[in-house]
Amino acid sequence: MLIKKPADILPSEITPQQFWQRRREFLKASASGIGLAAIGLAGTAPHRVLAGDTIPNVRPSPFSTDEPPTSLEDITSYNNFYELGTDKTDPKANARFLKPRPWTVTVDGECAAPGEIGIKDILSSFTQEERIYRLRCVEAWAMVVPWVGFPLGDLIKRFEPTSKAKYVAFETLYDPEQMPGQKRRVLDWPYREGLRMDEAMHPLTILSTGLYGELLPNQNGAPLRLVVPWKYGFKSIKSIVRISFTEKEPPATWTRMQANEYGFYANVNPAVDHPRWSQKTHRMIGDGWLAKKRETLPFNGYGDQVAELYAGMDLKRFF
Amino acid sequence: MSVRYGKPLVFLLCLVPLGVLIGRGASGALGPNPVEAITHFTGDWTLRLLLVTLAVTPLRRLTGQAWLVRFRRMLGLFAFFYAVLHFTTYLWLDRFFDLGTIAEDVLKRPYITIGFAAFVLMVPLAITSTQGWIRRLGRRWKTLHRAVYAIGVLGVLHYLWLVKADLLEPAIYAIILAVLLGLRVPWADLSARLRSAMRRRSWMAPERR
Structure with missing residues (x-):
């Protein structure tokens, strides 16, 4: 039938x-x-992926890199998602606890039309594109991920931020039943992140709903996560339940925990070492164990598009 | 258990982690970042065997089983063996013998400085672990091999310092190390007192022997 x-x-x-x-x-x-x-x-x-449903009508994007994507297996089994455990293999093992449906995102703060938006609405009202981006983790490894998503700016406009909205703040779900990693206070839950408004409105910045053409697997931050390809991975907050417009720089979890190691901007920058390790090179996941590390590029190679956002800023100070 | 059969058994047991690692490597089970997996695996087993080595003396004293000490050298050498694998993984698979970045790491990254120091300290202990060196060094051998306490502390600090947020695992190692070192402090005191008490008794009543 x-x-x-x-x-x-x-x-x-x-x-x-x-x-x-x-x-x-x-x-x-x-x-x-x-x-x-x-x-x-x-x-x-x-499907091998937990979500495993095809997203229809995904458009290609000129912003995609032509580098070969990391395998689906590697992208879904090597994750930093402390809400599902602190080992790289934990998020996949604990992925079953997270229930990405129903899912509602609250949008509030300095905007004329605050409200809520459900994941179904998000999937049907914003044109979904494939964005094949490099992802550079602050731990000096990298992947190439074929995300599916849409510009964050499209969603922002719908809620009509006011002139006081200088920043956008994000918050991950807090629910230790769905996120067993939250049962221990490894981080100051819920996870929070933030962007300056111009960073949030930049066309490279997307909210991702999937990868490899299918809905996001839970371990990759289902059902909705941020992707900012020129910043270290920890900025790209997962399983978002709240987006707020703020006048002041919002708190970011890792920055609050260790401000000298994880800055608010967290732009990929080989010239600014992490205090405990070098950021000059990284290991590309999937390269194999006899491959050399690769050179890390400023802004993760997206400098042509984003460097102007930081014109005149001392990036060693605002790292 | 006799030491004669025990030694080959402990030897084989100490090789089990290496076998597991080779098995994972051969079957592609090291995951998406195999170099990181090998580094963590060999580092974990260095620390574990170091702690087992440090447990021999307290265990022997608590149980009165003197034969336990005959495994201590082998355990210590296996800790060194896994440390060599750990260090080689770093030099070769992580840094590809690029002396510039290695020097930068050792000088600038405290957790690498500390790990490197622990490794360097292990080398003379491994070299002087033979009967010949024990004889040649005499009383100084014991003094030299007290460096293992420093190695334990440096090893645990090396782990604590590299972790990003979840301190649980390195904290477990730290607590075990603290207990093992702590057991030595009152015991050193107590055993010295016991020994002197025994000496006095035997001196006072030599004819009873």
């Missing part, structure tokens, strides 16, 4: 949510002879 469906509707939208979230169980049940057809689910092959 194959039911043809319009391409712009997500499987999550046509399938009752409680079934959709438990679809693996239904698939397993169907294998043991319990009627899948009776429930009326269109059977799809289980």
Whole structure:
């Protein structure tokens, strides 16, 4: 039984949510002879990725790099997402606890039209693009990730920030049941990050809803995360539940924890070492163990597009 | 357990981590960042074997099982063996023998400075671990090998200093080390008193022996 469906509707939208979230169980049940057809689910092959649903009508983008992307396996099994555990392998192992549906993002602060927006609305009302970006972690490793997402600026405009909105603040979900890593106070939960308004409005800055053409796997920050490719990875906050416009520089979790090691700007910069290690080179994940490290470029190689944002600023001071 | 069978057994046990590492390498199970995985694995086992080595003396004194000390040299040498693997991984797979960046690391990055110092301190202890050197150095051998306490402290600090936020694991190592070193302080005192007491008794009543 194959039911043809319009391409712009997500499987999550046509399938009752409680079934959709438990679809693996239904698939397993169907294998043991319990009627899948009776429930009326269109059977799809289980995906390796936890989310595993294709995002329709994803447009290519001229901002994408032509470097070969890191494998899906590596992108989804080597993660810094302390909410799901502090080891690189923990987020994948604990990914099942996070429930990315239903999901609502609250937008408030210095804006004329504060409100809430659901993930379904986000997926249907903003044109989703593929953005293949380099990702440089502050720990001196890097990946190339084929994100799916849309410019953060598109969402910002909808909530009409006022002239007092100088910064944009972000907040991750706080729920130790869904995020077992939050049961220990490794960081000052909830995770917070921020951008200056011009950084937030820059066309390279996106909110990501997926990667490799499918919805974001939980361990990569489902259902909605920030991606700022010229900054160290920790700026790209995951599983966002709140976006606020502020007049003053908002608090950022790592900066508050260790201000001399993690600055608010956190622009990739080989000339400014982390106090405990060099930032001149990085290891490209997937290069293999006999490969040499690669040279790190200022602004992670996006200097032509973003360097002007920081004209006249001392980047050694505002690192 | 006799020491004769015990030694080959402990030898093989100490090689198990290396076997696991080789197995993971051969089966591609080292994950997306194999160099980091090898570095952490060999570093972990250096620290663990160092702590096991430091546990021998307190354990022997607490249990009265004198034969335990006969494993101490082998355990210490295996700690050094994993330290060599750890250091080689850094020199080769991480830095590709680029002396400029290695020197910069050792001079500028405190956790590397400390780890490097711990490794350098281990070298003379490994060299002088033979019977010949024990004989040649006499009483000075013991003084020299007290450097293992410093190595333990430096090793744990090396780990503590490189962690970003989650201090749980290095803290566990630090606590175990503190206990092992702490056990030596009152014991050194107590055993000295016991020994002198025994000497006095045997001096006062030699005919009873």
